[in-house]
Amino acid sequence: MSSLNPCMSCGACCAYFRVSFYWAEADDAGGPVPAQLTEPLTPFLRCMGGTNQKQCRCVALEGIPGQSARCSIYEGRPSPCREFAMSGEEGQVNEACDRARAQYGLAPLYKDMLFHTSSDAATEDVFRVQLPDI
Numbered sequence: 001m002s003s004l005n006p007c008m009s010c011g012a013c014c015a016y017f018r019v020s021f022y023w024a025e026a027d028d029a030g031g032p033v034p035a036q037l038t039e040p041l042t043p044f045l046r047c048m049g050g051t052n053q054k055q056c057r058c059v060a061l062e063g064i065p066g067q068s069a070r071c072s073i074y075e076g077r078p079s080p081c082r083e084f085a086m087s088g089e090e091g092q093v094n095e096a097c098d099r100a101r102a103q104y105g106l107a108p109l110y111k112d113m114l115f116h117t118s119s120d121a122a123t124e125d126v127f128r129v130q131l132p133d134i
């Protein structure tokens with residue numbers, strides 16, 4: 001992943017939303033998510049620790065939201081994290097991403113976004129994604 005990936009200087013979604021998922025995604029039921037980092041929600045749901053509270057912050061998040069961020073369980077993160085798209089990815093606005101970023105004083109990504117794809121790491125080509133003004 002390139003250092004210009006906006007998520008690496010953000011992490012806002014990891015400190016804004018409750019991250020809940022089917023209980024069997026945790027490793028005590030055969031899934032990838034470390035169970036000790038989760039909290040029970042219902043008989044069928046768990047959430048990432050720290051995300052079901054007013055001062056929300058996932059216990060797996062390292063860094064400072066809005067400045068630098070790293071998921072300490074990236075390979076074992078739950079499905080909502082895997083499915084949450086950065087705004088502007090593949091040309092699609094993700095209002096939730098932009099809303100979380102705004103909470104930490106970061107601009108929305110969907111109009112004018114610089115990013116590297118994984119293949120760019122070798123070429124250092126930079127792509128500018130510009131969607132129509134709305």
Ligand code: SF4
Nearest residue numbers: 007010011013086097
């Ligand atoms: S809020 Fe958006 S840009 Fe920030 S870490 Fe989450 S997906 Fe990435």
Ligand code: SF4
Nearest residue numbers: 014058060061071081
């Ligand atoms: S598990 Fe990782 S990606 Fe998901 S909310 Fe926590 S820090 Fe963010």
